[in-house]
Amino acid sequence: MWNGTTPLLEATRLRSGYATGDVLQGISIGIAEGEIVGVLGRNGVGKSTLLRTLIGLLPARGGAITLRGQDITREAAHSRARRGIGYVPQGREIFPHMSVLDNIRMGTFVGTSRSDRAGGPDFDLIYRHFPFLRDRHAQRGGTLSGGQQEMLAIARALVNRPDILLLDEPSDGVQPNIVEAIGDAILALNAERNLTVLVVEQNIDLVQKIVGRAYVLDKGRVVRELTADEIKNTARLAEYLAI
Amino acid sequence: MDTLGLLASILYQFGTNAAFLLLAAIGLVVILGMMNIINLAHGELMMMGAYIATIVTHRGIPFPLAVLLAFLLVAMFGAALERVIIRRFYGHELGALVVTWGISLIMGQGTLLFFGPFMPSIGIPGGSFSLGAYSFATYWIVLIGVSAILIAALWWIYQNTRFGLMARATMQKAAMAEALGVNTDRVYMLTFALGSGLAGACGALLAPTVSISPLMGQQFVAPAFITVVVGGAANVLLGAIGSSLLLSAVKTPVGLLFGAFIGTVALLLTALIIIRLMPNGVSFYLQRFTERRVGA
Numbered sequence: 225m226w227n228g229t230t231p232l233l234e235a236t237r238l239r240s241g242y243a244t245g246d247v248l249q250g251i252s253i254g255i256a257e258g259e260i261v262g263v264l265g266r267n268g269v270g271k272s273t274l275l276r277t278l279i280g281l282l283p284a285r286g287g288a289i290t291l292r293g294q295d296i297t298r299e300a301a302h303s304r305a306r307r308g309i310g311y312v313p314q315g316r317e318i319f320p321h322m323s324v325l326d327n328i329r330m331g332t333f334v335g336t337s338r339s340d341r342a343g344g345p346d347f348d349l350i351y352r353h354f355p356f357l358r359d360r361h362a363q364r365g366g367t368l369s370g371g372q373q374e375m376l377a378i379a380r381a382l383v384n385r386p387d388i389l390l391l392d393e394p395s396d397g398v399q400p401n402i403v404e405a406i407g408d409a410i411l412a413l414n415a416e417r418n419l420t421v422l423v424v425e426q427n428i429d430l431v432q433k434i435v436g437r438a439y440v441l442d443k444g445r446v447v448r449e450l451t452a453d454e455i456k457n458t459a460r461l462a463e464y465l466a467i
Numbered sequence: 468m469d470t471l472g473l474l475a476s477i478l479y480q481f482g483t484n485a486a487f488l489l490l491a492a493i494g495l496v497v498i499l500g501m502m503n504i505i506n507l508a509h510g511e512l513m514m515m516g517a518y519i520a521t522i523v524t525h526r527g528i529p530f531p532l533a534v535l536l537a538f539l540l541v542a543m544f545g546a547a548l549e550r551v552i553i554r555r556f557y558g559h560e561l562g563a564l565v566v567t568w569g570i571s572l573i574m575g576q577g578t579l580l581f582f583g584p585f586m587p588s589i590g591i592p593g594g595s596f597s598l599g600a601y602s603f604a605t606y607w608i609v610l611i612g613v614s615a616i617l618i619a620a621l622w623w624i625y626q627n628t629r630f631g632l633m634a635r636a637t638m639q640k641a642a643m644a645e646a647l648g649v650n651t652d653r654v655y656m657l658t659f660a661l662g663s664g665l666a667g668a669c670g671a672l673l674a675p676t677v678s679i680s681p682l683m684g685q686q687f688v689a690p691a692f693i694t695v696v697v698g699g700a701a702n703v704l705l706g707a708i709g710s711s712l713l714l715s716a717v718k719t720p721v722g723l724l725f726g727a728f729i730g731t732v733a734l735l736l737t738a739l740i741i742i743r744l745m746p747n748g749v750s751f752y753l754q755r756f757t758e759r760r761v762g763a
Contacts, residue, residue: 279646305648317643319636321701330636333648380647 230293232420233309234255235276240277241288241444246285247273249444255388260414260421262431262438262455264465268439271424272314274292275390277423279311280304288324291315291387310386314424315394317375320366324357326377327365335387349377353409371402379407382413388420395427407433427463432456440464472599480723483607486614487714490673490696491687492707493617494666499695500703501638501658504553506559507567509666509691510684511574516541516667517674517683518578524589525644530675537671540662545663549656557655571684577591578681586679610672617665634658693738699748706750713749 231254241247247270252409255261263271270466276282278289281299289297296304305311310331319327327456332345351358354375370416374394381389391410395403407430414434431438435455440448454460475738492672495515498506516537523533548570556563593605625631635653636644643650671688698706699712717737722730745752 254559281642281646283680300650301642302648302650305646311646313643313646317640319639319643321639322635324630326635329632330649333633338649344707 231255231290233422234276234290235278235285235287236290238277238284240273240275240282240284242273242282244455246249246257247444248277250287251444251446252287252439253446255290255422256416257387257420260410260423260434260436261421261442262435262450263424264431264438264450264461265340265427265441266426266466269292270444271441272392273444274441275311275313275392279309279388279390280455282297294313296438304335304338305334308338310334310381310384310389312374312381312389312391312394314396316373318365318366318368318373318376322333322365324363324365324368325361326401327376328357328361328380328383331383334381334384336384338387345383346385347383348394349413350383353412357465361466371398375397375402375406378409380445386419388422391421391423391425393424393426395411395425395430403427403430406430410434428458428461428465431461431465432458438464468606468631469599472601473651475598475603476601476607477719477723479601479603479607480537481715482718484718484722485675485711486607486611486629488690488694488711489614489618489707490669491619491691492671493614494662494664495695496698496703496707497621497662497665498659499692500700501634501662501708502557503560503638504556504656505564505567506575506657507550507688508571509567509707510542510686511571512545512666513670513687514578514681514684515544515574515678517677518586518598518669519580519667520671520674521586521589521679525587530589530592534668534671536616537704538668541667541670542660542664546656546660546668548663549658549659553659554655575681577683582681584680586705588677588679591673591675604633606675612674612760613672618708621665625704628700630654630657661665676725693735697738697741697749699745701747701748701751701754703750705753706748709749709753713741 235444236252238248238252239246239250251274259362263274265271268418273282277284280299287411290393291309292370296307310414319330326351328347333446356377357376365373365376378394379381394406410421411434416419425434436452439446442451448464450464495506497511498504519537520533523536524530534687552566552570553563555565591604591606595602597603598635599657625635630640633644633664634654635748637649637651641651646702677686680713683692694707694710695703718730718734721733741749
């Protein structure tokens, strides 16, 4: 449903999974530059598997992934990250024994293989949206609360201005006011920087707040695409989140 | 004058014991501490460094250059080992233990085949001086300084360089580091090479103080593992410093009073007690202490 131009990130008939079998059964999605696209569906339909396959932590067993039209299906995860894909996994995966500052520094390799990269990492941008990170820069990552760790993981993925952000359930285990703050930050970055986001989310409020268009997954397939209007309809959306 | 001499002698013994433990352990600190590979070939990597230094010194190459050469050659050997063998055993600790044991046997016996059971060692560089009735080897004083510099340099590399940042992240969460653009495969290879190279350099540094033989590596393995395990995994570098000082603080006075053998027994007993009482190692407590100071 994107507007016909080459999508920034595209998956075509993507298959992937674990030893027990394929979880993704041929998924085709596309995200255009500047979009915030949601991936919805109940637990176990393959939402996180989709993001893990897109970043390259899980190998694709079939189909193709392209970034700006270039095939990255067989590339290692670190090469994809260096092309400019920022990834925030489920469970945040903060480096627990490293300081907050070192955790953010770990994001500075994202996008470094781009030919047109403008400037270095933007710590000011991160601190403007998540000011507590500056105050706690010497604290160990593992000592932060769940919500703070989520913000740190997002800051880490954003510091080197990725072209696209893959966000896996940012609201999971996070208190409501921090979910609100995360939503605000993403909307602001989308407006200021044209940040493109693919977000897996089950929280209706957050989906309605940030997502412009969404894919609904079931049993490893895209079963529906939701328009902005359909997402605004809370009753319908709740139905799809529980599909 | 003699009290001063005695004091200096005790301090000197303490320093040499701690430096020996640290030099024996440094390569293992990197490989076991950072990669969780129980490297039973550690002693043979040190032996390889000692052989390289001894052979090239006999050919007239200055000793400091020989140590550097030992570092480089053993590091390259380590990189090759990692590429060909070790990398197949990540996540299989027992497999890694067995395979490194096999490597140690091949290296030890191979050296015996090629170089025979004995090699004339190199003399201790530098002379000695005396203070009262006590005499001190200049070389051991240098070694104390070198071991401090080595551990400080290692600390600096891990805290302040890009490689250090990537390596620490890879050791904590390899998949996440990979997803953030770190070539974890390369980090593992470089880490194993660095640990091997350090083992080689330390073997070279200790070469003038021991007899050179194919099985000489064995004498370093036990002290190395004890130092690393007592140090603990919370912060391997801090742990190695803490445990080498602590173990030396036990071994030195007991050794002076009752002889070197009883001193070693006391060291082993202390290690046992520490591991029993502080299963997380010395560094766990040191780290908690430093964090309280940061105000975390």
